[in-house]
Amino acid sequence: MNRTLEHILPKVQKPARYTGGEYNAVVKDKRTVDTRFALCFPDTYEIGMSNLGCRILYGLMNEQEGLWCERCYAPWGDMEEEMRREGLLLYALESGDPISDFDIIGFSLGYEMAYTNVLNMLDLAGLPLRSADRPELTPLIVAGGTCCYNPEPLAPFVDMFVLGEGEEVTLEYIALYRQAKEEGWSKEEFLQEAAHIEGIYVPSFYEPIYRPDGTLEEMRVKEGSGAPETVRKRVVQDMDKAYFPVKTIIPSTEIVHDRVMLELFRGCIRGCRFCQAGYVYRPVRNRNPKLLAEYGKAACQDSGYQEMTLSSLSSTDYPCLLELCDDLLDYCAPKDIGVSLPSLRADTFSMNLMERLQRVRKGGLTFAPEAGTQRLRDAINKNLREEDLLQSCRTAFSGGWSGVKLYFMLGLPTETDEDVLGIADLARKVYQCWRECTPNRARGVRITVSTSWFVPKPHTAFQWDAQIPVEEYQRRVNLLRDALKRDRSITYNWHDPQTSYLEAIFSRGDRRLADVLEHAWQNGAKFDSWSEYFDFQRWMDALAACGLSGDFYAHRERPRDEVFPWCRIDPMVTPAFLWHERELCYQSQTTPDCRTRCSGCGANRLLKGGVCNG
Missing domain, CATH: 3.40.50.280 (Cobalamin-binding domain)
Known part of the structure; x- marks a missing residue:
């Protein structure tokens, strides 16, 4: 040194x-x-x-x-x-x-x-x-x-x-x-x-x-x-031949995800209209479960980690999940190695899966309904029914879980006050499921509702849509907070609107914002995702100094024919498909997932033979 x-x-x-x-x-x-x-x-x-x-x-x-x-x-x-x-x-x-x-x-x-x-x-x-x-x-x-x-x-x-x-x-x-x-x-x-x-x-x-x-x-x-x-974009055709880091660096100090991470597959079958990752990571390509099990065991043996995460955009959509869990748990359970699934879909959480996850220890459960009403969930193509979510909660509470986190977004296209209040209504229904199904009421329950502010992203069906103004976002936060404040078993957290506003500016911004970045940095901007360093006024000053308006980028709806700054980037999901998905949103119509029917997004052209394994 x-x-x-x-x-x-x-x-x-x-x-x-x-x-x-x-x-x-x-x-x-x-x-x-x-x-x-x-x-x-x-x-x-x-x-x-x-x-x-x-x-x-x-x-x-x-x-x-x-x-x-x-x-x-x-x-x-x-x-x-x-x-x-x-x-x-x-x-x-x-x-x-x-x-x-x-x-x-x-x-x-x-x-x-x-x-x-x-x-x-x-x-x-x-x-x-x-x-x-x-x-x-x-x-x-x-x-x-x-x-x-x-x-x-x-x-x-x-x-x-x-x-x-x-x-x-x-x-x-x-x-x-x-x-x-x-x-x-x-x-x-x-x-x-x-x-x-x-x-x-x-x-x-x-x-x-x-x-x-x-x-x-x-x-x-x-x-x-x-x-x-x-x-x-580049796509790895065969995930079974792709490099996987069995030997990873063991940190000298605690890190955020200090565990073995197994990537089950890439892509997503769902097509949620707000989700950039769900579109740009297409097409779906699975890894072989036997290969994954070998990777997981070897990585645990090399690192000494006592926790393993099965990660993907929606891990419970992996078709061989139960087979993989059984293989891993035969190795992990005797060694007290926990296996967790951080990206659960409420419509695919089952008693079979729950029993496997409980073999070592119960972690927290997180579901992301994203919207409080069925109409809005259909509009964003979440393809999740309320009854599926409640049944998953009943299954979990019956099995001894005493806490669940629910993630939503505020400001989604077509959202109304009825949709906002629907979040509170859904949270109360989850609480009722606990009361009806828990084997031990004395332990109590922890239901956490978290909302973020919708940010329209490039290469999604909502890339043409506007982010709602900050005052309107805050009004909806207050509406939901007031609706939940009498429910002591429900905790409500919401995301800071100022960073989400800047995220919208830069996610849809053009090359002129480079001057804003440099001006803000020259005046002390760094670690802007950390509250200790973030200064919103510094960014407003930088935009003003460069003669630019943040609202122009964040709060402006785009016409269909507008040229986007990212128009030279081809993620292989076609603009025509994305526009059609946007039209379906405003009709509250859903598109089936990729396993049910190919929606013709264009991403399969990247694969030999033009067929993904979604």
Whole structure:
């Protein structure tokens, strides 16, 4: 460890975030390495270490000869202050070397409120923020993750974006980079070649042209760039052949998801109209249950973890779930290893599943009805009946569970006060189920109702819709709070509206917001998803300074023919399909799930044979 770091660490909270040296961390001999990759997560160690995508890429890259992938996380304010005071550049945990010395710096982007941390980390590394001010090939700044389906707000800062699943495309562009470095290509020459790799979006090759009213006229492909008209996302065809990180780094301090994570499948059969992940992760591809069981057992054995999570967008939609649970529990139960399912659907929770989950220990139960009335659930295509939810609660309460969390959204398209009050009514019905079914009333019950503010996202059926104004959101929160305040067994939590407003701005924003990001960062913005640092007025000042209106992005309904900033991004779910789904919403009509009937969204064209295993 370098002496400056030894001097700093006693002065900061949670120094284990910054030391490295964890079990299973990969340390290579630099003499055998020709390419170094800094895998950066723009949030704290505890959150970044919990990210399964980063675990996959870290293990995958470090299996390659001559390539060394190291980790880097955003330092908390106390650490940043000491680093700036001592002149210590942002460094990678494995080697302690400054990430500015690396060949490629890659950011994982899963939440818009982490954008200022990207800028802050580049600055802490001693690098110019904007791609145009970094003319050399090295270091190359890359970004991937769900936020990249609208890359425009970060476009001036990032050399290229990776769209879709990274296992294959990452190795492809690294191979091209190694060739470019060996042959002495310029940055421009490399980017022109990289733009031909499926899944790579080079923002400098596209130019936004605006109308006088501020809307986009077109996203013009720059002449001579050779860039494609649209950039199609990458999809891993066969999940059974995809890399899985059996050996993962065991953290030196507590992290958010400190457990084995098994990814059952990718995609989602449901088609909830508000859910970006449900659309952009299509098509559905399952993993073999025998293979999953082998991964899970090997990962527990290697790590010593006492908990395993079966994760996917909707884990109970995995067709071999009971078979997999039986296989895992035969191994886990004697060793007191818990198996949890964090993404349960209320219409697929059964007594058979409950009995399996109880074999080790009961965790919490969480269901997401999303809306309080059947009409609104049909409008958003949740495909969940009230009776299914109540029957699942009866099953759980009969089996000894004494708590359930219910998640809803406020501000969904077509929502009325009747729908808002329906949330309170549904929560009371869940409470009645407990009273009727619990074997032990003396234990009491904990029913938690949580609401978030709907954010319209790109590449969803609601990408044309407006977010309701903040005053209206607050009125609906108050309406629901008043309806629940006499129910002592029901706790109501609601999401802060200010961050959701900014999330809507940046999720649907254009390239002009880069100036807003930089202005806010220059005035202290960072860790904007943390209440300790978030300052709403700072963002309002930044928008005003740049001559932009947040309401223009968040609260404006778009006509069907408006050109979106993300129009060059192709997630393979067609705009025509999304518009049709929006029309069905306003008629409160549902679309069957993918197992019942293919809805023709377009994503199956990515698979050989054009058939998914949904």
